[in-house]
Amino acid sequence: MxxxxxxxxxxxxxxxxxxxxxxxxxxxxxxxxxxxxxxxxxxxxxxxxxxxxxxxxxxxxxxxxxxxxxxxxxxxxxxxxxxxxxxxxxxxxxxxxxxxxxNYYAQIVTLSAGDVESVEDLRGKKVTFGSVGSTSQHLGPAQVLADFGLVYGTDYEPQIISRNVAVEALIRGDVQAVGMNEGHLQSIREAFPEQSFTVIARGRDLxxxxxxxxxxxxxxxxxxxxxxxxxxxxxxxxxxxxxxxxxxxxxxxxxxxxxxxxxxxxxxxxxxxxxxxxxxxxx
The missing domain is CATH 3.40.190.10 (Periplasmic binding protein-like II)
Known part of the structure; x- marks a missing residue:
């Protein structure tokens, strides 16, 4: 034992x-x-x-x-x-x-039929960003505009609005551009097939x-x-x-x-x- x-x-x-x-x-x-x-x-x-x-x-x-x-x-x-x-x-x-x-990059999207044809046209305008702190919906798009010479909160008015609501505001003319990634752009083109959207700026791959x-x-x-x-x-x-x-x-x-x-x-x-x-x- x-x-x-x-x-x-x-x-x-x-x-x-x-x-x-x-x-x-x-x-x-x-x-x-x-x-x-x-x-x-x-x-x-x-x-x-x-x-x-x-x-x-x-x-x-x-x-x-x-x-x-x-x-x-x-x-x-x-x-x-x-x-x-x-x-x-x-x-x-x-x-x-x-x-x-x-295809992970940030871009700035406007209405094709709108008045904004370049980043410079966004001076003094409203630009919306998606989820606060998101790389591809907020920080990345803001950096795209910075890379083109626009200062955040000074040269344009940044707003944080959920993507679909922001696109509806874009269509109404309440805002002039929306920051998003490529996948989001595909989604909104499917969600709003009667509208035409244009990318006026895109950033480097994130x-x-x-x-x-x-x-x-x-x-x-x-x-x-x-x-x-x-x-x-x-x-x-x-x-x-x-x-x-x-x-x-x-x-x-x-x-x-x-x-x-x-x-x-x-x-x-x-x-x-x-x-x-x-x-x-x-x-």
Whole structure:
């Protein structure tokens, strides 16, 4: 009996405790159910190629994601470029991989039959932007106008209005331009087929979405995950595309040779609207 107890104790000492699962969050998805609908297949695929257990971890806001990183509650966070620069400043998280979104750029849209034919025609006019702090609906379009020489809040009047409401205001003549991305333009052309819209300016391709890791996450685990995006990228992307809202990544791929400086253009956007990167726009 004594020998049996010693043997059991020896086995217990020699067997490492089960590793904690790698917890994965996404900043623009609220609730576990929605997160599972979009990323359950990706969770499974990442487990299979890394041999590590994954766990989906819902956060109800980008601020909650920062708190979860700093408290060690989450290991990986997928976020957009505008959110990334704030998360980097507040947590010093490390980039694992960028997730490319094809045709991801900001543009300024007007009515084809309207009086605005160039960016210069927007001086003194009203320009609307979508979701506050959004890379492609707010910060990006504002930077497009800045790149063409128009100062935010000085050379034109910026307004934050939801996209469809803004387009209706554009049609009525209450505003003169709307900032949006390419996918949004396709949607409004479908929603308002009787209208003709013109892009008077578009920006450079926006930096990609990015998967970051908590700085003090286990180094070996981080390397395994980074290697998975290099060696099994097609498998992981196929799993990502199982989610309906993840179709924005269709035709894209993962990039692992990404430096924080690739997001300086986004930091310029914050400066353009007069906000620093110590907090999220609108918080």
């Amino acid at each position: 004594y020998r049996a107890i010693l043997t059991a104790a020896a086995l217990a000492a020699a067997t490492p405790l089960a590793a904690e699962p790698i917890r994965f969050a996404v900043t623009d998805i609220e609730g576990l159910e929605a997160l599972q609908q979009e990323f359950a297949a990706f969770e499974t695929a990442l487990e299979e190629v890394t041999g590590m257990e994954m766990e989906l971890f819902p956060v109800n806001s980008r601020t909650a994601a920062v708190e979860a990183i700093n408290q060690g509650q989450v290991d990986l966070v997928l976020t957009g470029p505008a959110e990334y620069v704030v998360i980097k400043e507040l947590t010093d998280a490390e980039i694992i991989a960028a997730w490319q979104r094809p 930096p990609n979405d990015v998967l970051v890791a908590r700085k003090d996450m286990d180094a070996e685990a981080k390397q395994k995950i980074a290697d998975a995006f290099v060696n099994d990228g097609e498998t992981l992307m196929a799993a990502v595309l199982k989610g309906d809202d993840n179709q924005k990544y269709k035709g894209g791929f993962f990039l692992t040779s990404i430096d924080d400086s690739n997001y300086d253009y986004v930091r310029d956007m914050y400066a353009t609207i007069g906000v620093d990167t110590a907090s999220f726009v609108g918080d």
